[in-house]
Amino acid sequence: MITHQVTIIPDAIDISVPHGENLLRAVHAAGVHVNSSCGGQGTCGKCRVRILEGSVQGGKTEKLSGDDFAKGYRLACLSTVESNLRLEIPPDSRLHRGVLDRTHAGSPTGRLASARQEDMAGIDLKRPVIEKKFISVDPPTMEDNASDLARTRRALKKQHGLSDIGIDYTVLLKLGRTIRENEWRATVTISNNCSGAICGGTFPHITRIQPGDTTGRHYAIAIDVGTTTVCGELIDLVKGEAIAASSEYNGQIKFGEDVITRMVFAQKKDGLYLLQKSVTDSINAVIDSLLTKADVERADISHLGAAGNTVMTHILLGLDPRYIRSAPYTPTVNEMPPVRAIDVGIGLPGHVRLTVMPLIASYVGGDIVAGVLASGMHRRDATTLFIDIGTNGEIVIGNREWLVTASCSAGPAFEGGGIRHGMRATFGAIEEIRIDPATCKPVVFTIGGERPKGICGSGIINIVAELLEAGLLEPNGRFRTDMTTGRLRQGRDGMEYVLVEAERTGIDGDIVITEVDIDNFMRAKGALYAGYQTLLESVGLSWTALDEVIIAGAFGSYVDIEKSIITGLFPDLPVERFSFIGNSSLEGARLAILSRELMDEAGAIAGKMTNIELSDHTPYMDHYVASLFFPHTETRNFPTVMERFKTMGRSCGNGKGDGT
Amino acid sequence: MAFETPKVNYSGTIREITLGTGPKAVTVGGSTSYPFHLFEGTMPHPPRIAMEVLDHRPEDWPEAAIAPFAEVLDNPAAWAKKNVDEYGADMIALQMASIDPNGLNRSAREAADVAKKVIAAVDVPVILWGVANHEKDTEVLRILAEECEGKNLALGPIEEGDYKQIGAGALAYKHVAVASSPIDVNLAKQLNILLGNLGVPADKILVDPTTGPLGYGLEYTYSVMERDRMAALTQEDEKLQYPLICNVGSEVWKTKEAKIAAADDPKLGDAKERGILLESITAMSLLISGADILIMRHPESVKLIRKMIKNLME
Numbered sequence: 001m002i003t004h005q006v007t008i009i010p011d012a013i014d015i016s017v018p019h020g021e022n023l024l025r026a027v028h029a030a031g032v033h034v035n036s037s038c039g040g041q042g043t044c045g046k047c048r049v050r051i052l053e054g055s056v057q058g059g060k061t062e063k064l065s066g067d068d069f070a071k072g073y074r075l076a077c078l079s080t081v082e083s084n085l086r087l088e089i090p091p092d093s094r095l096h097r098g099v100l101d102r103t104h105a106g107s108p109t110g111r112l113a114s115a116r117q118e119d120m121a122g123i124d125l126k127r128p129v130i131e132k133k134f135i136s137v138d139p140p141t142m143e144d145n146a147s148d149l150a151r152t153r154r155a156l157k158k159q160h161g162l163s164d165i166g167i168d169y170t171v172l173l174k175l176g177r178t179i180r181e182n183e184w185r186a187t188v189t190i191s192n193n194c195s196g197a198i199c200g201g202t203f204p205h206i207t208r209i210q211p212g213d214t215t216g217r218h219y220a221i222a223i224d225v226g227t228t229t230v231c232g233e234l235i236d237l238v239k240g241e242a243i244a245a246s247s248e249y250n251g252q253i254k255f256g257e258d259v260i261t262r263m264v265f266a267q268k269k270d271g272l273y274l275l276q277k278s279v280t281d282s283i284n285a286v287i288d289s290l291l292t293k294a295d296v297e298r299a300d301i302s303h304l305g306a307a308g309n310t311v312m313t314h315i316l317l318g319l320d321p322r323y324i325r326s327a328p329y330t331p332t333v334n335e336m337p338p339v340r341a342i343d344v345g346i347g348l349p350g351h352v353r354l355t356v357m358p359l360i361a362s363y364v365g366g367d368i369v370a371g372v373l374a375s376g377m378h379r380r381d382a383t384t385l386f387i388d389i390g391t392n393g394e395i396v397i398g399n400r401e402w403l404v405t406a407s408c409s410a411g412p413a414f415e416g417g418g419i420r421h422g423m424r425a426t427f428g429a430i431e432e433i434r435i436d437p438a439t440c441k442p443v444v445f446t447i448g449g450e451r452p453k454g455i456c457g458s459g460i461i462n463i464v465a466e467l468l469e470a471g472l473l474e475p476n477g478r479f480r481t482d483m484t485t486g487r488l489r490q491g492r493d494g495m496e497y498v499l500v501e502a503e504r505t506g507i508d509g510d511i512v513i514t515e516v517d518i519d520n521f522m523r524a525k526g527a528l529y530a531g532y533q534t535l536l537e538s539v540g541l542s543w544t545a546l547d548e549v550i551i552a553g554a555f556g557s558y559v560d561i562e563k564s565i566i567t568g569l570f571p572d573l574p575v576e577r578f579s580f581i582g583n584s585s586l587e588g589a590r591l592a593i594l595s596r597e598l599m600d601e602a603g604a605i606a607g608k609m610t611n612i613e614l615s616d617h618t619p620y621m622d623h624y625v626a627s628l629f630f631p632h633t634e635t636r637n638f639p640t641v642m643e644r645f646k647t648m649g650r651s652c653g654n655g656k657g658d659g660t
Numbered sequence: 661m662a663f664e665t666p667k668v669n670y671s672g673t674i675r676e677i678t679l680g681t682g683p684k685a686v687t688v689g690g691s692t693s694y695p696f697h698l699f700e701g702t703m704p705h706p707p708r709i710a711m712e713v714l715d716h717r718p719e720d721w722p723e724a725a726i727a728p729f730a731e732v733l734d735n736p737a738a739w740a741k742k743n744v745d746e747y748g749a750d751m752i753a754l755q756m757a758s759i760d761p762n763g764l765n766r767s768a769r770e771a772a773d774v775a776k777k778v779i780a781a782v783d784v785p786v787i788l789w790g791v792a793n794h795e796k797d798t799e800v801l802r803i804l805a806e807e808c809e810g811k812n813l814a815l816g817p818i819e820e821g822d823y824k825q826i827g828a829g830a831l832a833y834k835h836v837a838v839a840s841s842p843i844d845v846n847l848a849k850q851l852n853i854l855l856g857n858l859g860v861p862a863d864k865i866l867v868d869p870t871t872g873p874l875g876y877g878l879e880y881t882y883s884v885m886e887r888d889r890m891a892a893l894t895q896e897d898e899k900l901q902y903p904l905i906c907n908v909g910s911e912v913w914k915t916k917e918a919k920i921a922a923a924d925d926p927k928l929g930d931a932k933e934r935g936i937l938l939e940s941i942t943a944m945s946l947l948i949s950g951a952d953i954l955i956m957r958h959p960e961s962v963k964l965i966r967k968m969i970k971n972l973m974e
Binding site: 474475476481482625629635636 | 820824844845846847849850853854857897899
């Protein structure tokens with residue numbers, strides 16, 4: 001077999017690649033990440049690489065301009081290796097992991113959902129699902145030579161009031177030795193009973209026994225398994241609080257950016273295994289980082305509690321997601337008994353139990369159950385709209401009496417997908433612009449203040465709102481054509497607005513927002529808004545019935561509420577009713593680990609939430625079409641936005657453009 | 661207790677729109693109830709019929725549709741006049757099919773000159789109808805808008821893709837804009853908002869919901885028009901309170917069922933009668949769902965529908 005040497009810069013990695021191998025696959029195999037939203041189908045145009053020396057077969061597409069092609073840019077997924085190569089991965093094709101840990105400098109209009117404290121009154125956050133009990137076992141005598149297990153159980157009953165405690169076979173294997181090891185003093189770890197199938201309907205049972213008193217070293221890890229990122233927290237179960245946090249990109253990204261492409265990939269040979277391994281690798285990396293940060297021993301971890309959407313949960317557990325994808329959309333399980341973390345490939349000792357948040361339906365998962373749990377909306381009289389914005393937008397409306405939910409496919413626009421210069425919220429992403437009404441030129445703000453590389457999801461919202469307010473963009477998402485400003489021009493996808501001229505960017509070329517980008521954003525926000533509307537109507541309520549709106553999700557925390565309302569992403573309600581909750585999936589996972597009561601509540605939430613399948617709901621499509629307008633066709637529902645447009649006078653231009 | 665008819669509670673009114681000028685000007689709209697629900701509200705202006713004229717000799721019209729106009733087929737102005745004088749047309753709808761780039765592709769200037777002759781030949785309002793090709797319609801309608809300033813013509817179809825260009829012409833020279841959208845309430849409303857933003861006054865807009873003829877989507881058009889009217893009259897949706905115009909004739913007469921000769925499919929019956937009935941049934945259904953202006957072709961269908969309107973108004 002002929003092989004070629006490929007040098008990847010700036011990583012300075014040399015790999016040996018068989019002749020004819022797909023370049024994207026080769027680069028991923030070398031452990032170098034290159035963005036690939038579409039999973040290597042050649043449709044997203046994100047895996048641009050630059051060939052410095054040598055040549056590849058293919059890699060040409062309309063996603064690359066002729067100019068870029070001449071400079072050596074190719075799409076890695078469409079290229080096959082034909083010779084030795086020197087290959088550059090440009091910055092816009094890479095993930096930047098530093099941003100995962102960034103602390104955002106104050107969301108513009110946000111406040112954190114703070115009502116939770118009062119909701120949590122009466123909940124004991126030091127009564128974890130998995131607990132440790134120190135016991136002194138009576139030594140046996142000739143008169144009392146009951147079995148070691150009987151005496152262990154007797155000690156649990158006498159000293160802790162716990163009866164009917166079972167025991168794992170694996171613990172039995174070392175029971176006799178362990179209780180004798182430290183003068184009949186030992187610590188047992190008990191996996192507790194909780195209702196429903198989450199705990200398998202099992203009785204409390206001993207999952208571990210250690211000599212001496214180890215109750216002071218009792219930890220758990222909460223994990224939010226997101227489609228894009230895996231976030232974790234290390235929880236000190238004695239203190240009842242998180243002591244370290246860490247996150248990683250979900251390693252599955254290289255197989256596609258959304259759950260659909262992942263499910264498709266799972267059907268390929270070894271696909272499911274590769275996906276499961278990628279996500280457990282990412283989880284393991286998070287765990288390593290948590291243990292290092294907090295200086296905690298791996299052996300002292302007792303519990304791993306995860307929350308993820310239905311597809312992520314299935315893949316984590318190694319369950320084939322095949323039937324989720326097609327009608328009538330059935331998951332394999334909604335509630336999963338605890339399993340040994342080690343059995344799914346997570347690098348934690350055999351006694352560690354993995355629990356996952358219960359699921360509701362194929363496209364409404366444990367992350368939403370966790371989110372509702374964390375928001376406390378299911379405990380309040382007030383009616384709340386809970387929105388988790390992402391590739392899949394999940395929506396919940398309800399209060400203590402009832403909960404309805406729906407999932408709408410918003411597409412990847414909020415994460416920068418389907419946007420010409422879209423990118424994730426990493427350094428150099430444009431997150432805000434201000435348009436000078438005199439010149440129609442924007443002032444651009446980027447994350448980290450770096451040279452602009454592209455536009456992130458929250459940036460798109462702000463840009464569209466600003467363009468609308470400046471009067472450069474019509475409510476149907478088309479740019480004005482009667483303006484003379486150098487920043488509006490005819491591009492290859494119709495009209496476009498130049499945000500940053502080439503010489504000021506961190507990439508090769510101008511950064512623009514096109515009418516196609518705006519269309520994609522409009523569809524994304526339209527899908528969400530139509531979702532809220534359909535859910536509200538399904539319970540016979542109007543917008544005014546919403547007492548509170550909670551925005552969840554990492555992305556959600558960076559969203560500017562007022563600008564979002566201008567674009568019609570959120571309903572036009574008083575800003576005070578909105579609050580952010582951040583990563584509510586992770587928070588819910590943590591709460592359920594800390595409290596048996598809350599773990600039970602998660603089960604109850606999943607049980608009482610009614611899922612509305614929007615794809616099967618006729619009015620949804622109608623609402624969707626009505627939402628494909630800025631802010632909305634039903635302008636009456638956006639009184640403050642209409643008022644704002646009126647008073648702003650849509651100032652930009654009016655023939656005053658400088659013509660440069 | 662005496663029986664009381666349940667009544668719908670209306671909160672909106674359809675705007676009154678006037679076409680043309682002088683004694684033969686036509687005003688439509690003004691309804692305060694669903695069509696012909698005269699027990700619930702008023703219809704100050706009954707629905708009106710515009711008769712079609714083609715701006716070139718028709719090539720694919722069935723015999724039944726050609727016969728009434730045989731001697732004027734080559735002269736659109738005479739055709740229009742015949743429609744008014746002989747068939748009593750309230751209005752003329754000039755189908756400017758000759759400008760179609762995929763057909764005759766007549767130049768804008770040439771087509772405009774023909775149209776101007778038609779406009780000059782009659783004293784009733786004229787509706788100018790393009791071919792839904794944005795560039796070509798814009799070109800022709802802009803010339804006509806300017807050169808016929810003050811005639812208060814109706815210019816259509818105006819779609820999202822050309823509303824700025826044609827809308828600006830209507831606005832500048834005070835004509836009526838026919839806002840055309842593909843059988844969808846929301847899209848209709850969006851276009852009305854856009855025209856409003858452009859500055860087209862509220863009393864200069866007609867809505868064309870796009871007509872599906874009998875057997876070819878009539879039920880879709882029917883439902884959408886019904887919903888238009890519900891939103892306008894019961895939900896005070898002012899962006900939908902415009903009279904509706906339906907392009908019936910050309911949609912009906914191009915269907916296979918209206919064209920096929922009796923000899924080719926005897927079970928379909930007499931071709932002339934069939935065509936007239938297809939057009940009439942489509943028109944009747946649309947009247948009942950809310951049409952204010954019907955563009956129709958055959959004098960016999962026109963006669964039937966006129967009678968129906970008269971009966972329903974009594």
